[in-house]
Amino acid sequence: MKAITYQGANKPPQLSEVPKPETQKPTDAIVKLKYSTICGTDLHILKCDVPTIPVGGIMGHEGVGTIASVGAGVHSFKEGDNILISCITGCGTCHYCKKGMNSHCETGGWCLGKQSDGTQAGYVRIPNAENCMYKTPAGVDEKALVMLSDIFPTGFDCGVLNGKVAPDRL
Structure with a gap:
């Protein structure tokens, strides 16, 4: 499949041929991307402000797509569901997730396009899928939804x- 890959600090990303992802854990889903975006964070990555992405890693952490497959531990989604992918992949069970701080998750957080391959590709593996994907309503403009x-x-x-921010603090 084709993907946008990181080529190193201050080097332009490249359209590369890479293997299609597969589930690695029962809590993973594989999503066929319809839309992804370029984020300001991608600019930080390209300037090497985020040194965790390896050369050749797939960029991106936003997306809308269709589920291609799910691991045995994913029960809320099935093949063919149209979904929105959150840029934060919280497990829902660690100390941080229980405190509502999913971005600091011990097994996820912001990992797409950083510690694991991202969404600027034909397909993406979504870790902790139960907690970071949302079914999209029929008829919604997916280009805007992304x-x-x-x-x-x-x-x-x-x-x-x-x-x-809370209702009593507005």
Whole structure:
């Protein structure tokens, strides 16, 4: 399959031929991407402000797609479901996830396009799929919906949670 891959600090990314991902854990899903975006974080990666992505790693952490397959531990989704992928892949069970801090998850967090291959590809493996994918309603503009994959979670995590926004604090 084709994917946008990281080529090193201050080097342009490259369209590369890479293997299609497979599930690695029962909690994984494989998603066929329809739409992905380029985020400001990708610019940080290209400047080498995020040194964890290896040369040749697939970039991207946002997306909308269709589930191609699910691991045995994924029960809320099935092949053919149209989904929105959250840029944060929280496990839901670690200390941080239980505190509502999914971006700091011990087995996920922001891992797509950083510690694991990202969404700027034909297919992507989604770890902790039960906790970071959302079924998309029929008739919704998926090109617009993809913006909720990163902008909304970032705004929620950084703005609402860190700002301690609550109904009684508006």
